Amino acid sequence: MNDISVGIIGTGKYAPERRLTNQQLESMVETNDEWIVSRTGIRERRIAAPEQATSDLAYEASVRALEAAGITADQLDLIIVATITPDMLFPSTACILQEKLGAKKAAAFDLSAACSGFIYSLASATAFMKMGMYRRVLVVGAETLSRITDYTDRNTCILFGDGAGAVVLGEVAEGRGFKSFELGADGAGGELLRLCGGGSRMPATEQSIADRRHFIEMNGRDVFKFAVRVMGSAADEALAKAGISKEDIDLLIPHQANIRIIQSAIERLNLPQEKCMINVDRYGNMSAASIPMALAEAVEEGRVKEGDTLVLVGFGGGLTWGASVLTW
Ligand code: ACO
Numbered sequence: 001m002n003d004i005s006v007g008i009i010g011t012g013k014y015a016p017e018r019r020l021t022n023q024q025l026e027s028m029v030e031t032n033d034e035w036i037v038s039r040t041g042i043r044e045r046r047i048a049a050p051e052q053a054t055s056d057l058a059y060e061a062s063v064r065a066l067e068a069a070g071i072t073a074d075q076l077d078l079i080i081v082a083t084i085t086p087d088m089l090f091p092s093t094a095c096i097l098q099e100k101l102g103a104k105k106a107a108a109f110d111l112s113a114a115c116s117g118f119i120y121s122l123a124s125a126t127a128f129m130k131m132g133m134y135r136r137v138l139v140v141g142a143e144t145l146s147r148i149t150d151y152t153d154r155n156t157c158i159l160f161g162d163g164a165g166a167v168v169l170g171e172v173a174e175g176r177g178f179k180s181f182e183l184g185a186d187g188a189g190g191e192l193l194r195l196c197g198g199g200s201r202m203p204a205t206e207q208s209i210a211d212r213r214h215f216i217e218m219n220g221r222d223v224f225k226f227a228v229r230v231m232g233s234a235a236d237e238a239l240a241k242a243g244i245s246k247e248d249i250d251l252l253i254p255h256q257a258n259i260r261i262i263q264s265a266i267e268r269l270n271l272p273q274e275k276c277m278i279n280v281d282r283y284g285n286m287s288a289a290s291i292p293m294a295l296a297e298a299v300e301e302g303r304v305k306e307g308d309t310l311v312l313v314g315f316g317g318g319l320t321w322g323a324s325v326l327t328w
Pocket residue numbers: 030031032035036039040114115154155156158193218220221223224227257258285287315316317
């Protein structure tokens with residue numbers, strides 16, 4: 001075991017140019033801007049261009065993160081891509097990204113934990129590094145959810161967007177970096193949020209396409225209740241493991257699914273509003289990309305200073321949840 005401190009040494013993000021606004025959605029399904037904003041806080045989301053796949057978004061975010069970290073791709077030892085919208089079933093999006101970046105010495109794999117995927121990936125990368133296996137790891141959350149969203153279903157199509165966020169992990173000074181991780185899963189709730197078509201249980205057939213089984217299916221109300229419960233408890237657990245109290249949080253970076261779920265986490269942690277990063281209004285829910293995008297944006301906006309205590313927390317399909325406490 002290597003008793004090194006592991007932290008984030010560079011961040012980057014990428015959002016596709018095309019915007020899909022609530023007004024545009026009004027002409028696609030029976031909905032309205034007022035309903036969407038009051039129930040979700042979302043005003044617009046980004047949509048990948050037809051020629052862009054998840055690895056293309058991941059590549060743009062990764063180039064920026066590598067530049068911020070001041071290292072080149074050939075110095076990477078490992079690439080983990082958290083995604084539920086890989087370019088294809090295999091090879092992994094991480095392998096496709098490895099080739100695009102020219103990260104010849106890096107091992108590469110995808111991690112599937114839906115919206116919790118980025119935190120699961122950070123924990124995995126940190127474990128590899130603490131074990132002494134790798135020194136520099138690229139962790140990416142990247143999604144093209146627009147490809148698995150049913151734009152005839154008003155319950156889901158208003159929620160999701162495309163984007164990517166990336167971080168480079170490296171050794172940092174003692175006392176800095178990740179202090180704790182809390183990961184969890186409840187497979188019994190898997191049917192609340194899933195995509196059935198195209199897997200080994202339901203290969204693509206004319207019937208599966210006609211039945212619209214290649215899109216996200218969600219029980220919004222139950223996911224909402226679960227999210228409110230675990231966002232608070234996961235953050236509490238991660239804080240307790242790190243020996244840090246709520247009062248010491250400088251910035252909360254929650255999964256950006258719904259403003260009301262974020263508000264409940266803010267209240268549970270007793271935080272003033274300005275100590276929470278919120279960009280769900282501009283991007284919607286980008287699953288595994290939401291937290292790294294919000295983090296990269298917070299860094300760009302100068303909202304993260306050396307020595308700050310950050311809490312990352314998310315939940316998603318699986319069901320899964322995850323939280324981490326780190327000192328910047
Ligand atoms: N526009 C107008 N009306 C709508 C819309 C819409 N877009 N969508 C649903 N409604 C209607 C419903 O049909 C329902 O009508 P009814 O009462 O006549 O049946 C009414 O609005 C209320 O619906 P609810 O589902 O109760 O609305 P709720 O307040 O729960 O908000 C929402 C729905 C926004 C989906 C909420 O439940 C939510 O955010 N859930 C969590 C979703 C989430 O975080 N998913 C994470 C996915 S992450 C991943 O792993 C990919």
